[in-house]
Amino acid sequence: MTLPGSPFLAYRGNDLHLEGVSLKALAQTHGTPLYVYSRQAMLAALAPYQKALQGRPHLVCYAVKANSNLAVLQTFAEAGCGFDIVSGGELARVLAAGGDPAKVVFSGVGKTRAEMKQVLEAGVRCFNVESTAELEVLSQVASGLGRTAQVSLRVNPDVDAGTHPYISTGLKGNKFGVAHELALATYRRAASLPGIAVTGIDCHIGSQITEVSPYLDALDRVLDLVEAIEAAGVPIHHLDLGGGLGITYTDETPPGADVLIGQLLARIDARGHGHRELLFEPGRSLVGNAGVLLTEVMYLKPGEHKNFCVVDAAMNDLARPALYEAWMAIVNTQVREGDAPVWDVVGPVCESGDWLGRDRALAVQPGDVLAVLSAGAYGMTMASNYNTRGRAAELMVDGEQVWVVREREAVNDLFRLERRLPR
Numbered sequence: 001m002t003l004p005g006s007p008f009l010a011y012r013g014n015d016l017h018l019e020g021v022s023l024k025a026l027a028q029t030h031g032t033p034l035y036v037y038s039r040q041a042m043l044a045a046l047a048p049y050q051k052a053l054q055g056r057p058h059l060v061c062y063a064v065k066a067n068s069n070l071a072v073l074q075t076f077a078e079a080g081c082g083f084d085i086v087s088g089g090e091l092a093r094v095l096a097a098g099g100d101p102a103k104v105v106f107s108g109v110g111k112t113r114a115e116m117k118q119v120l121e122a123g124v125r126c127f128n129v130e131s132t133a134e135l136e137v138l139s140q141v142a143s144g145l146g147r148t149a150q151v152s153l154r155v156n157p158d159v160d161a162g163t164h165p166y167i168s169t170g171l172k173g174n175k176f177g178v179a180h181e182l183a184l185a186t187y188r189r190a191a192s193l194p195g196i197a198v199t200g201i202d203c204h205i206g207s208q209i210t211e212v213s214p215y216l217d218a219l220d221r222v223l224d225l226v227e228a229i230e231a232a233g234v235p236i237h238h239l240d241l242g243g244g245l246g247i248t249y250t251d252e253t254p255p256g257a258d259v260l261i262g263q264l265l266a267r268i269d270a271r272g273h274g275h276r277e278l279l280f281e282p283g284r285s286l287v288g289n290a291g292v293l294l295t296e297v298m299y300l301k302p303g304e305h306k307n308f309c310v311v312d313a314a315m316n317d318l319a320r321p322a323l324y325e326a327w328m329a330i331v332n333t334q335v336r337e338g339d340a341p342v343w344d345v346v347g348p349v350c351e352s353g354d355w356l357g358r359d360r361a362l363a364v365q366p367g368d369v370l371a372v373l374s375a376g377a378y379g380m381t382m383a384s385n386y387n388t389r390g391r392a393a394e395l396m397v398d399g400e401q402v403w404v405v406r407e408r409e410a411v412n413d414l415f416r417l418e419r420r421l422p423r
C-alpha cells in the first residue's frame with residue numbers, strides 16, 4: 001500500500017510506523033485523539049529550502065500558525081530558521097521555544113498597538129505592513145517608544161494562486177496587502193514617516209499552491225515594483241516571497257522547494273536582482289506531511305444510504321475537512337485483511353459538518369486506531385474546545401524516541417476561566 005506524503009511513514013509488518021515508532025502502540029499508551037509529529041520529517045522538509053538558498057543571503061522564516069507547538073518551533077530554531085508570526089502570542093511562543101527575535105517577521109492585517117509595542121521591544125527583524133492605515137499607527141507607536149520599525153510592505157500582486165478561495169490571498173478581492181497600484185505611493189509615504197525604516201518588500205499569494213507559475217507571476221510583479229520604488233529613491237534591501245508551497249494530501253504533485261526556489265532564483269538573477277537578501281515564509285510545506293492524527297474507531301453504523309464509522313476525533317480536533325472540505329488520507333494503523341466497505345468517517349460533535357473523510361474504503365473494526373495523514377499543518381493550531389472537548393495531546397518522535405510535547409487538556413482546564421453568577 002502506498003501512503004501519500006511522508007517517506008517517514010510506513011508499514012512494518014502489520015503495523016504503521018512513523019519513523020521507528022508504532023502508531024498503534026502510541027495510541028495505546030497515550031490515548032486518542034493524538035497528534036504525532038516526526039522530527040526527521042520536518043528537518044527533511046526544511047533541507048531543500050536551505051540547500052537551494054545556500055551561498056546567498058537568506059532567511060527561512062517558518063510560519064508559526066501552521067503548527068505552533070514549542071517543540072516544533074524549537075526544532076526549526078535549532079536548525080537556524082527565523083519565524084513568521086501573526087500575533088503577539090506567536091512571538092511569545094517563539095521566544096519561549098528559544099527562537100531569535102532578530103530573525104522574526106511580523107505579518108497580518110490587524111496588528112494591534114499593544115502587539116506593535118511588544119514586537120518592537122523584542123527587537124524583531126521586520127514588520128510586514130499591510131495598509132497605509134497600519135503604517136501610520138506603526139509610525140506613531142515606534143516614534144512614541146523612541147524606536148525605529150524596520151518595514152516591508154506586503155504588496156498584493158493580483159495573481160491567482162489556483163488554490164481554495166479561503167486560502168488564496170494574492171487577488172484584488174482579498175483583504176491582504178497593499179494594492180499593486182498603490183504600492184509606490186505607499187512606499188513614498190513610508191519613507192517620509194518618523195519611526196519607520198523601509199527595508200524590504202513582501203508578498204504571500206496563498207496556501208497549498210501546487211505550481212511554480214503563480215510564484216513567477218507574483219515575482220515579476222514584485223520586481224517591477226522594486227524597480228519603480230528604487231527609481232523613486234527608496235532602497236529595498238530584501239525580497240520576502242512568502243510561503244504557500246503545497247504538499248501531497250492525495251495525488252497533488254507540488255514542485256519540491258528546491259525546484260521552486262531554483263526557478264525563482266533564475267528569474268531574480270536574470271532581472272539583475274541577485275544581490276538582494278531573500279526571505280521565505282513556509283508553513284504547511286515544512287510540517288504538513290510530518291504529522292498524523294490518531295483516532296480510535298468507536299462504533300460502526302452501517303446504513304441504507306451511508307455507512308458511518310464513528311471515531312473519537314472530531315472537527316474540533318481537525319477543522320480542515322469541515323472548513324474547506326479538505327481531503328485527507330485516512331488509513332488503519334494495523335493492516336486488516338478482508339472486506340473494505342465504504343464509510344463516512346465522522347466524529348462525535350453535533351454538526352453534520354463533523355466529518356474527517358467521506359466515502360472511504362476501509363477494512364476496520366471497533367477499537368482499531370485510524371491515522372489521518374498529513375495532519376501536521378493547520379491541525380492542532382486550528383483545534384477548538386467545541387462541545388467541551390479537551391484538545392488532543394501532541395507527541396514528537398525522533399527515530400525510536402518519543403516525547404510528549406503537549407499534554408491532553410483536562411475538562412477542568414476548559415472552564416477554569418469561567419465564573420458562576422454570584423448567588
Ligand SMILES: *Cc1c(COP(=O)(O)O)cnc(C)c1O
Nearest residue numbers: 063107207243244281282283284
Ligand atoms: C499563512 C502564512 C504563511 C504560510 O503559509 P503556508 O501555506 O503554510 O506555507 C506565510 N506567510 C503569511 C503572511 C501567512 O499568512
